[in-house]
Amino acid sequence: MPLTDSLRNDILASVPSLRAFAISLSGNGDRADDLVQETLLRALANIDSFEPGSNLPAWLFTILRNLFRSDYRKRRREVEDAEGNYAKTLKSQPSQNAHLEFEEFRAALDKLPQDQREALILVGASGFSYEDAAAICGCAVGTIKSRVNRARSKLSALLYVNGAEDFGPDETVRAVIGSGNR
Amino acid sequence: MKDEKPPGKPAKPGRLNAEIQSRIGHQLRAMYDDVVRQGVPDRFADLIRKLDTPEGELAAKKDGRE
Numbered sequence: 001m002p003l004t005d006s007l008r009n010d011i012l013a014s015v016p017s018l019r020a021f022a023i024s025l026s027g028n029g030d031r032a033d034d035l036v037q038e039t040l041l042r043a044l045a046n047i048d049s050f051e052p053g054s055n056l057p058a059w060l061f062t063i064l065r066n067l068f069r070s071d072y073r074k075r076r077r078e079v080e081d082a083e084g085n086y087a088k089t090l091k092s093q094p095s096q097n098a099h100l101e102f103e104e105f106r107a108a109l110d111k112l113p114q115d116q117r118e119a120l121i122l123v124g125a126s127g128f129s130y131e132d133a134a135a136i137c138g139c140a141v142g143t144i145k146s147r148v149n150r151a152r153s154k155l156s157a158l159l160y161v162n163g164a165e166d167f168g169p170d171e172t173v174r175a176v177i178g179s180g181n182r
Numbered sequence: 183m184k185d186e187k188p189p190g191k192p193a194k195p196g197r198l199n200a201e202i203q204s205r206i207g208h209q210l211r212a213m214y215d216d217v218v219r220q221g222v223p224d225r226f227a228d229l230i231r232k233l234d235t236p237e238g239e240l241a242a243k244k245d246g247r248e
Contacts, residue, residue, distance in 0.1 A: 020217035105209045125214035156202045
């Protein structure tokens with residue numbers, strides 16, 4: 001459809017969540033904004049292929065996700081740099097304790113495989129349905145569900161190891177605890 | 183048989199897991215919403231406004247079309 005003012009406003013309204021998605025994926029504020037910019041340029045250039053009435057955020061997220069993926073293949077993300085850069089993008093500096101907890105969470109999220117991380121973010125933070133998340137990632141709904149579940153159990157293992165004796169002897173959890181804990 | 187769970191086993195692992203999952207969900211959304219609350223940086227607002235603003239579109243809007 002042509003780029004009407006109302007469509008332009010809708011795209012603008014999606015920018016905050018596109019940025020949040022990009023930062024969650026890349027862990028790097030500067031790079032995330034470049035990714036958002038590229039996404040917007042590509043969306044505007046291909047606006048004719050957007051079907052009126054279909055899910056605009058999902059369409060934009062798909063573009064961003066694909067850009068991130070193709071970019072990812074080219075250059076590996078610099079994990080050491082991620083936390084510091086992300087912290088800089090925060091408006092209010094969290095308190096010392098909250099900040100520590102936040103960094104631990106960010107670090108654990110970074111340890112997830114990319115497939116699981118993106119599925120968890122789309123469903124758990126962006127608020128997409130499993131169906132929309134599956135469409136964005138180009139996979140089956142069941143695949144998204146199992147990625148989200150695996151992501152959640154890995155995060156529990158990484159973040160809450162002290163309570164892990166209650167998890168029982170699960171192989172995956174054990175492997176993650178063994179490899180992921182410093 | 184092996185591995186037959188006693189029926190009276192307390193549901194503690196499940197409850198703990200649910201608490202942890204809700205905590206993870208909360209942290210994930212807090213991280214995400216922190217960025218969402220920053221709104222639209224000028225660079226993106228400018229980009230979308232400047233790009234592809236056909237004069238006809240503006241004229242059509244003046245005519246009262248939504």
